[in-house]
Amino acid sequence: MKLDRRTVLAGTAAAFAGPLMYAIPARADAKRQALVDSSLESARKILTGKDYPDAAKYIQGARGVLIVPELVQGGLIFGLAGGRGTLMARSAPSDWSPPAFYAMGSGSVGLQIGAKVSEVVFIIKTEKGLQAILDHNFKFGAEAGVALAVVGIGVEGASTMAGGADIIAFASSQGLFAGASLEGSYLDPDNDWNALYYGSGANTKAIVLDRRFTNPGAEPIRQFMARW
Numbered sequence: 001m002k003l004d005r006r007t008v009l010a011g012t013a014a015a016f017a018g019p020l021m022y023a024i025p026a027r028a029d030a031k032r033q034a035l036v037d038s039s040l041e042s043a044r045k046i047l048t049g050k051d052y053p054d055a056a057k058y059i060q061g062a063r064g065v066l067i068v069p070e071l072v073q074g075g076l077i078f079g080l081a082g083g084r085g086t087l088m089a090r091s092a093p094s095d096w097s098p099p100a101f102y103a104m105g106s107g108s109v110g111l112q113i114g115a116k117v118s119e120v121v122f123i124i125k126t127e128k129g130l131q132a133i134l135d136h137n138f139k140f141g142a143e144a145g146v147a148l149a150v151v152g153i154g155v156e157g158a159s160t161m162a163g164g165a166d167i168i169a170f171a172s173s174q175g176l177f178a179g180a181s182l183e184g185s186y187l188d189p190d191n192d193w194n195a196l197y198y199g200s201g202a203n204t205k206a207i208v209l210d211r212r213f214t215n216p217g218a219e220p221i222r223q224f225m226a227r228w
Contacts, residue, residue: 032197033217036099038069039086040221046121046170047228054151055121055170058162059228064089064124064208066133066187068104071118082106084190085120088225089130089208096225097208098218101193106185119172129166134205138187 046052047059059065068085086099124130132138132146140148149165162168189204198213206212 029197029215029217032101032193035069035084035101036086036197036218036221039067039099040224042067042069042119042121043221043224046119046172051172052151052170054162055123056228058123058125058168062090062123062125062228063127064130064133065225066102066122066124067099068120068122071104071120084193085187086221087133087204087208088221090225090228094226094228096222097211098198098214099221100204100207101190101197102204103188103190104185105188121170123168123170124166125168126166132166133187134209137189140185142184 043065047055049055064087066085066087068083071083071085082103082105085102085104087102088099089097091097124133129146146167147165148167148169149162150169150171151162152171191203194202194204194207194213197217198207198215202213
């Protein structure tokens, strides 16, 4: 049994919003800024950490990067997975766009107990991979001609595993992201969050391709990514 995209996103949001419903952010964009800051920390951990020896090599020359600081999978019966992330594109060496917001989720039915949390950095190596994410709602395993490779913590020799992949996912939880775990997962641009963070009219392409919007809070992650 499969769950439709809207049902999964609604269920995921409800699951993770509950503990926070009594907290009122001090600023209107506090949630968005927290995600940008968390994305920076995940990028530091995975792109420069010793547990991911090949990540820095693959970010060289990459067309983009999608960072999901906290992807949660779990549930007693319904195996829901969800999280939010930030997408950045590179137009030239050391020139990275501001981050645009995305929601990631999947849904299946089966017996699952407990929850797993993972950080994931998707290195988008090719223009084809970037356009597939930008052009429509992206579904892993269902995009014709777009190849994905998954590398877990401490796995060396990713060059052999990745082969000619368009997108390489470096994940901190190897068990959660063993190949098929990403099948059927999808990415949706979150233009409501984009507008709240950047202003009215901000959407993914206007942020990462046209560079029509910016926010001072995004400068630290752009400066970090500028080393590549």
